[in-house]
Amino acid sequence: MFFYDTNKRYNRFSDHLRNLYGVKVYKVTLDAGFTCPNRDGTISYEGCIFCDNGGSFSQLYPNNISVKEQLDLGISLCIDKYKAKKFLAYFQAYSNTYKPVEELKRIYDQALSHDDVIGMSIGTRPDCVDSEKLDLIQNYAENYYVWLEYGLQSIHEKSLKFINRGHSFETFCHALKETQKRNINVCAHVILGLPNETREDMLETARALGDLGVNGVKIHLLCVLNNTRLTKLYFQGKIPMMEEDEYVETVCDFLELLPPEMTIHRLAGNGLKPNMLAPAWLSKKFVVLNKIDKLLEERNSFQGVKFQKVTKGNHL
Numbered sequence: 001m002f003f004y005d006t007n008k009r010y011n012r013f014s015d016h017l018r019n020l021y022g023v024k025v026y027k028v029t030l031d032a033g034f035t036c037p038n039r040d041g042t043i044s045y046e047g048c049i050f051c052d053n054g055g056s057f058s059q060l061y062p063n064n065i066s067v068k069e070q071l072d073l074g075i076s077l078c079i080d081k082y083k084a085k086k087f088l089a090y091f092q093a094y095s096n097t098y099k100p101v102e103e104l105k106r107i108y109d110q111a112l113s114h115d116d117v118i119g120m121s122i123g124t125r126p127d128c129v130d131s132e133k134l135d136l137i138q139n140y141a142e143n144y145y146v147w148l149e150y151g152l153q154s155i156h157e158k159s160l161k162f163i164n165r166g167h168s169f170e171t172f173c174h175a176l177k178e179t180q181k182r183n184i185n186v187c188a189h190v191i192l193g194l195p196n197e198t199r200e201d202m203l204e205t206a207r208a209l210g211d212l213g214v215n216g217v218k219i220h221l222l223c224v225l226n227n228t229r230l231t232k233l234y235f236q237g238k239i240p241m242m243e244e245d246e247y248v249e250t251v252c253d254f255l256e257l258l259p260p261e262m263t264i265h266r267l268a269g270n271g272l273k274p275n276m277l278a279p280a281w282l283s284k285k286f287v288v289l290n291k292i293d294k295l296l297e298e299r300n301s302f303q304g305v306k307f308q309k310v311t312k313g314n315h316l
């Protein structure tokens with residue numbers, strides 16, 4: 001089963017958006033001046049082991065300008081480069097619900113007041129939402145296309161501890177349940193290739209996401225960015241990096257276990273290239289994506305072929 005009118009064997013988010021809106025829709029990444037409890041000392045000062053000073057922000061233009069100016073600039077770049085027609089405001093840097101609710105409203109209103117913005121995607125931690133904030137976001141979701149992107153990374157506590165996430169899988173499940181009650185789309189971020197995780201561990205994360213009814217997933221490979229706590233461990237030889245073919249196989253296995261309706265927001269994230277130390281092969285992301293397409297074709301396989309809904313709700 002190919003998805004939409006593409007030759008893709010997985011439910012790519014960009015195709016899903018084009019199918020919904022009939023035009024190319026692009027996410028414009030924003031830094032609205034948030035911070036993160038895992039950086040400001042509330043949980044820790046160190047942050048996640050892989051996080052650089054930008055809080056996982058990957059935009060190329062300066063972030064010391066207003067949300068409106070970032071949107072104007074980002075939208076004009078996306079029109080020139082990608083011929084996009086509509087836009088999602090993507091609050092990406094740090095934890096974008098980590099302010100009082102009145103301030104969140106002011107920031108989100110600013111983004112949604114732009115004529116070509118059809119909605120927003122809010123990246124945050126599952127321990128940075130509460131019922132008041134979710135109620136606010138639910139109000140937006142009634143008139144706009146809205147996603148909450150929760151950093152999960154893995155369902156395994158040993159991994160969450162190793163990467164210093166500062167929250168548990170249970171916290172994610174609780175946030176997910178509260179978000180689903182309000183009919184807000186949820187995308188979970190996961191990392192493959194974490195030290196001490198077997199392939200079966202990674203696939204357990206895939207099964208859990210399908211089981212929990214998550215709407216979308218963003219799959220990253222563990223990569224080493226400069227100026228992170230991972231850098232030192234990497235140079236000490238303590239972080240084995242996944243090889244390209246191993247990653248491609250794992251991603252294909254992962255996709256097969258997800259429900260077909262789950263949207264795939266990314267299959268191989270990377271940092272800005274000058275900031276990335278390893279693995280070198282990830283800098284040719286298009287090669288990795290082509291290999292994933294090719295392997296799915298060789299297997300005559302698709303996203304969802306091995307999906308089985310078993311225990312929906314048991315994690316909650």
Ligand code: SF4
Nearest residue numbers: 036047048051055094
């Ligand atoms: S939660 Fe996000 S911003 Fe905070 S330390 Fe982890 S990766 Fe960085």
